[in-house]
Amino acid sequence: MANPPVPIDQLTEQFGPNLNYEPLGGWRGRGEPDKLVKTHCCFCGQQCGIQLKVRDNHVIGFEPWEEFPFNRGKLCPKGIKRYMQDNHPDRLLHPMKRVEGKGFVPISWDEAFETTVSEIRRVQEQYGKDAVAILSGVSLTNEKSYLMGKFARVALQTKELDYNGRLCMVSAGAGNKKAFGIDRAANYWDDIVDAEVIICAGTNVAECSPITTDYIWRARDKGAKLIMIDPRVTPLARTCDLHLPVRPGADSALLLGMLRVLIEEDLVDHDFIANHTSGWEDTRTAALALSLEDSSRISGVELDDIVKAARMWGNAKTSFLLHARGIEHHTKGVDNVVSCINLVLATGRIGRKGCGYGTITGQGNGQGGREHGHKCDQLPGNRDIENPEHRKYIAGVWGITEEELPWKGHPAPEIIEMVHRGEIKALISICFNPLVSLTDANFTREALSKLEHFTAIDFFLSETAHHADIVMAGSLHEEEEGTSTSAEARVIRIRQAVTPPGDAKEDTKIILEMARRLGRGKYFDHFTSSEDIFNELRVASKGGTADYFGITYKRIEDEMGVFWPCPEIGHPGTPRLFEDLQFYTPDKKAHFNPVTYRPSAEEPDADYPVILTTGRVVSQYLSGTQTRRIGALVDQCPEPYVEIHPTLADQHGIGDGEWMRVESRRGHVVLHAKVVTTIRPDTIFIPYHWAGKKSANLLTNRAYDPVSKIPEFKKSTVRISKATGPEA
Ligand SMILES: Nc1nc2c(c(=O)[nH]1)N[C@H]1C(S)=C(S)[C@@H](COP(=O)(O)OP(=O)(O)OC[C@H]3O[C@@H](n4cnc5c(=O)[nH]c(N)nc54)[C@H](O)[C@@H]3O)O[C@H]1N2
Numbered sequence: 091m092a093n094p095p096v097p098i099d100q101l102t103e104q105f106g107p108n109l110n111y112e113p114l115g116g117w118r119g120r121g122e123p124d125k126l127v128k129t130h131c132c133f134c135g136q137q138c139g140i141q142l143k144v145r146d147n148h149v150i151g152f153e154p155w156e157e158f159p160f161n162r163g164k165l166c167p168k169g170i171k172r173y174m175q176d177n178h179p180d181r182l183l184h185p186m187k188r189v190e191g192k193g194f195v196p197i198s199w200d201e202a203f204e205t206t207v208s209e210i211r212r213v214q215e216q217y218g219k220d221a222v223a224i225l226s227g228v229s230l231t232n233e234k235s236y237l238m239g240k241f242a243r244v245a246l247q248t249k250e251l252d253y254n255g256r257l258c259m260v261s262a263g264a265g266n267k268k269a270f271g272i273d274r275a276a277n278y279w280d281d282i283v284d285a286e287v288i289i290c291a292g293t294n295v296a297e298c299s300p301i302t303t304d305y306i307w308r309a310r311d312k313g314a315k316l317i318m319i320d321p322r323v324t325p326l327a328r329t330c331d332l333h334l335p336v337r338p339g340a341d342s343a344l345l346l347g348m349l350r351v352l353i354e355e356d357l358v359d360h361d362f363i364a365n366h367t368s369g370w371e372d373t374r375t376a377a378l379a380l381s382l383e384d385s386s387r388i389s390g391v392e393l394d395d396i397v398k399a400a401r402m403w404g405n406a407k408t409s410f411l412l413h414a415r416g417i418e419h420h421t422k423g424v425d426n427v428v429s430c431i432n433l434v435l436a437t438g439r440i441g442r443k444g445c446g447y448g449t450i451t452g453q454g455n456g457q458g459g460r461e462h463g464h465k466c467d468q469l470p471g472n473r474d475i476e477n478p479e480h481r482k483y484i485a486g487v488w489g490i491t492e493e494e495l496p497w498k499g500h501p502a503p504e505i506i507e508m509v510h511r512g513e514i515k516a517l518i519s520i521c522f523n524p525l526v527s528l529t530d531a532n533f534t535r536e537a538l539s540k541l542e543h544f545t546a547i548d549f550f551l552s553e554t555a556h557h558a559d560i561v562m563a564g565s566l567h568e569e570e571e572g573t574s575t576s577a578e579a580r581v582i583r584i585r586q587a588v589t590p591p592g593d594a595k596e597d598t599k600i601i602l603e604m605a606r607r608l609g610r611g612k613y614f615d616h617f618t619s620s621e622d623i624f625n626e627l628r629v630a631s632k633g634g635t636a637d638y639f640g641i642t643y644k645r646i647e648d649e650m651g652v653f654w655p656c657p658e659i660g661h662p663g664t665p666r667l668f669e670d671l672q673f674y675t676p677d678k679k680a681h682f683n684p685v686t687y688r689p690s691a692e693e694p695d696a697d698y699p700v701i702l703t704t705g706r707v708v709s710q711y712l713s714g715t716q717t718r719r720i721g722a723l724v725d726q727c728p729e730p731y732v733e734i735h736p737t738l739a740d741q742h743g744i745g746d747g748e749w750m751r752v753e754s755r756r757g758h759v760v761l762h763a764k765v766v767t768t769i770r771p772d773t774i775f776i777p778y779h780w781a782g783k784k785s786a787n788l789l790t791n792r793a794y795d796p797v798s799k800i801p802e803f804k805k806s807t808v809r810i811s812k813a814t815g816p817e818a
Pocket residue numbers: 134135258291292293294295297298299319320321322324336337338339340341414415416417451452453703704705706707708709710711712775804
């Protein structure tokens with residue numbers, strides 16, 4: 091027997107008396123809740139409906155929420171285990187300050203606020219307003235996202251504000267705006283089910299947007315064909331009709347080849363192109379400039395498969411194209427996005443049932459969080475901070491003059507570089523863990539050590555918060571009311587299930603109190619609830635492309651979500667865009683954008699011959715601060731590893747499960763090798779959810795897309811060797 095049962099007396103010894111643990115709910119255990127709260131998962135952009143079981147102000151479990159239309163009760167492993175982060179012993183229960191030699195010591199809220207505010211004042215007087223920066227995040231609700239934007243511009247009066255969606259959604263956002271003039275998925279997910287052919291480009295659907303898998307399966311039950319473009323044969327790709335194992339960074343070459351076949355075999359929709367688009371001639375010329383042989387050579391995909399994929403797409407009557415970070419996390423992320431859109435537009439399949447396109451958003455509020463103004467170049471409603479009309483409108487809503495409103499600031503990776511250069515001296519971060527999640531972690535660590543003042547707001551002591559002078563104990567998702575916007579652009583209600591434990595505070599209250607102590611209370615004091623903030627957001631978004639004016643808390647509850655744009659109270663919301671084939675561009679047409687293939691910032695050479703790409707596993711989430719604390723998820727994937735093809739592993743004498751060293755121009759890691767045939771032989775893959783010496787971002791390259799400024803997480807180059815053991 092491999093695992094003989096542990097004798098009962100040893101069991102008691104191991105788990106009985108030594109278990110220093112007060113069971114929640116006493117003798118009744120976790121079983122019987124006082125109430126069930128209908129809300130949504132705190133993790134990914136699918137925003138599955140879930141019911142939290144609450145007793146005595148503790149979340150003690152969950153029940154499926156069968157009626158919520160998106161997931162109809164289904165959840166992935168993270169959703170099932172998410173409740174376990176409540177009551178976690180690491181939960182921050184009071185504000186703290188860092189004392190040299192002693193680590194973090196608890197302080198009063200008054201001291202936390204006074205220190206932060208006096209340091210902000212000092213830095214701004216000494217170096218100017220813009221020497222203070224804010225880094226924000228889109229696990230935050232729409233209300234908090236909006237509040238952070240207003241707080242930076244009105245209370246701190248700094249232009250230096252950006253958010254972690256810079257690491258995630260911005261290539262898609264820029265591509266969508268170029269092509270359609272609006273930044274959201276063009277369709278709700280029901281349209282996936284009616285598609286005859288589905289392309290998934292650079293997305294590990296089964297692990298990263300698990301519930302989308304269900305929509306794809308339902309389409310396939312009706313006969314749909316599935317094409318997956320990924321250097322790895324991900325779980326969903328194992329069952330697909332055609333897998334295109336693209337070389338990382340070469341999607342645009344592959345997509346140009348497919349467009350070329352559509353043109354040469356006359357599979358394009360001439361009427362749609364003539365009547366509803368612009369830019370076709372240049373795009374056509376660009377596609378014909380790359381031969382099919384070159385498309386195949388650069389992308390590493392068999393020529394026959396490029397033709398096959400183009401024909402499957404071209405001959406279908408309905409179709410859906412989905413993409414995610416695999417094509418977007420590149421120095422040509424925007425090019426890759428518009429290359430996908432070019433295929434959709436060339437065949438005219440958009441704006442009707444079963445004909446769709448969308449990026450799969452990442453973080454919980456990856457959609458709403460990118461619309462309401464905590465991006466360095468943006469104002470609420472997805473308005474442009476450089477546009478005089480937009481500035482005037484928002485200044486009016488906020489009760490300031492247009493002159494008082496700061497102009498465009500810098501994207502998050504540049505903010506870190508400015509900190510490193512000493513141009514930014516103080517930082518406030520909320521809901522962002524850049525030390526783990528940004529490229530070139532050694533550089534980020536150096537930058538953080540140069541700050542004169544740093545306040546972090548989090549509910550766990552993240553690796554980044556370790557570098558803070560003041561840590562403010564903020565709130566979990568289930569500790570505040572609000573709204574969030576899912577990957578489908580469905581605005582949904584997040585409900586408060588419990589109040590923050592100990593001395594922890596709602597994020598909103600923290601921000602409002604800071605505004606007050608900065609002497610700017612008059613612009614914020616009318617907010618007495620999240621709903622008040624949402625109602626101001628509605629007005630601020632009115633007339634913008636991301637128009638939420640017609641959406642109210644009551645409507646969301648009654649209708650189980652409302653899709654934006656929703657410009658009037660009586661408006662039904664917009665699950666599917668472009669039904670009238672009117673786009674949000676100045677000429678109301680969809681825009682083709684010509685693309686020419688260009689290499690990545692780093693390409694393999696004699697010194698660093700192997701391509702490294704990075705991403706996710708199903709049981710861990712982002713920088714891991716939350717999921718690395720949930721035992722059942724840790725069991726599923728306790729630590730990072732290197733996925734490597736047997737051919738490459740053999741060349742270096744590396745066996746499955748053995749230690750290997752991976753080294754780039756920035757740093758190195760030593761991890762276990764996971765030898766698999768499901769990855770290209772020229773590429774290795776490391777999941778990035780871990781910190782310190784196990785962090786994939788010790789290796790990645792600090793290069794970013796010139797338009798979107800997204801970092802190139804999906805391609806850097808490394809050399810590899812066998813190692814004898816882990817590093818001390
Ligand atoms: N389990 C889990 N789910 C999550 C998250 C999580 O951390 N864990 N995070 C959420 C967030 S914020 C996001 S952004 C999404 C991300 O969702 P995805 O984008 O689906 O996930 P990734 O693992 O980042 O990358 C997707 C795929 O891109 C492939 N890839 C790498 N390089 C290339 C390339 O050059 N071209 C192409 N075509 N493919 C490439 C990788 O092999 C990988 O399978 O997931 C969300 N859901």
